[in-house]
Amino acid sequence: MIQTQLRVNNRTGLHARPAKLFTAEAKKFTCNIYIEKNGDKTVTYNAKSIFSVLSMGADKGTVLTVYANGTDEEEAIKALSELADGNFGETEESI
């Protein structure tokens, strides 16, 4: 199992379209992918579930710890990190 930390930097947070993109990306991999929000280890969220990701309520500035466990875990972490680095496809001016 590997893990990484991502920061939600886009203005609207991990909502709606960004959340959809995030789960769609996660679903491309066979490994299990779980998320903790702001270091809170009591609740984990399933990266492949749009319901789960939305209920996390990750605003701008939220730090996500992403855990991946499975054969393609490295690719998964890499892909999700890139998505976060690219602000989930949102530019600053888009609402």
Add this chain to the structure above:
Amino acid sequence: MKTFRGVTVSQGFAIGRIYKKEAERIEDFEQFASNTQLELERLSTARKDSLDQLEVMRQEAIATVGEDSAEIFEAHQSFLEDDCFFETIEDAIRENGYSAPFAVEQAGDNFISSLGQVKDQYIAERVADIRDIFQNLLRNLTSQGARKTFEIPEHTILVAKELTPSDTMNLDLRKVDAFITETGGKNSHVAIIARAAGKVALVGVLDVFDNAENGEEAAVDGETGELYLSPDASTLNSCKDKYDGEDGRKKKLLELIGKPAETPDGHRVELFANIATPEDAELAMENDAMGVGLFRTEFVFINRSDYPSEEEQFERYRDAALALKGKTLIIRTLDVGGDKTVPYFGIPQEENPFLGYRAIRICLDRKELFQTQLRAILRASAYGKIKIMFPMISGVDELRGAKKAVREAMESLEAQGIGFDKTVAVGTMIEVPSAAVLADFLAEECDFFSIGTNDLVQYSLAADRGNANVASLYSPFHPAVLRLIGHVVACAHARNIPVGVCGESAADAKMIPLLLGLGVDELSVAPAAVLECKQSVRGMSFEKMRLLTEKAMKLGTAAELEAFLAREITI
């Protein structure tokens, strides 16, 4: 007179009568069920039905209010495709012996209350959308039937505690003059729909539902965010003044009805509408479209469990032709595959559906399917001015194959003595770059072109705009796309055939001068966008459009082009 205040999320003014949209009541259901297997099957069927209905609503939304407003239904689809979530519902059925509707309702309530903990405006605005998903599932589970449309009178001021996306698709938007809701925000679906339809909308109007009465006279002032119930004479007058004066933009648009789609220096453009159903054809006519440049026939095929018969198809095509009263109706043959899936077609999952088995490729392969549709279209051609258009043509072979199929359909009809228009025109959609490059050859063998910019852009730039990492590469203003369009027009005009554009670009006020400057003869846009499009056409001389295009074609990047157009074109 009673005054209520809310937040204006779509500008405008309205005077009309109240119609209260009651919240949907779901029939009672049992909490427990003895046959677990049966409940799991019910859940699975309801989920599938909901997905199918969403596809229909998505297509309707595309047709009536445009692609952006349809996005919400795509989002809904992604919720229903969430296996993890449905597994928790299935577990509740298995472990607790719950009935399917109870398990769904509970999962929905839990999820919505967990969203309630999220202190975020955007999420708060999504609650109506989420509720909509569960309501639709429950409707399907309680056999209340899929959708219930409701009838409203003209000049309705629609009042609701909450309006779901489905609600907005289940009423005749044309009859609504204002939307008033107690909940919601500027990103709520009702706000998006209202802006797209150009109607005033107030959200966050507290306690209005219980205070308003059905049929009561009311006035809405988008400027102040106020709703007046049974307004007194002076309030009514001041609203009327504002309605007449401030609402000039819309009135100005309406004044364009009956006026030609013509530049100030007399260059005429064919201004058509895109439709998905015969009912849309009426909407197109009301908005003064000169015809239909794209009839998406997918709509006839989706949301059903088996192929539509020739007779069923014929009736739909004929109804559209009749609604147009002799005006041109360009029917695009079936364009499924890619992102448009129809379960009963049994098309296997593909690694890369946009480069896969779709549109004309399926039709040329499944001859019977194609013959049925072509016969239906040809039979309808006896009732109006129908033209046939083939999607996703990539080269001359496919065009010849499609034309051969048309000839076969004609021969079979002739043999049976069934009437049709023997001079029916056939056209090629230019959306694959190879077709654009070979436009000279294609122009030799068909009667018109229609450029589908959405696909042409994504194929030319090899960029899927739904993919966040590359979406910024997707731009209709890319010089490569404009050169392709210019080449297509030149090839077509050299052989005296006309060129239309039926993608989203045709409705873009910054794109219109370029398209016309490049020589495009016809624009086809959503019915609600026809008049605005006409305004753009009438707003600039053809000479200026050509000069502008000439300069624009010297720019080497999409960003430079967009910056240039932003300077030159003020909207």
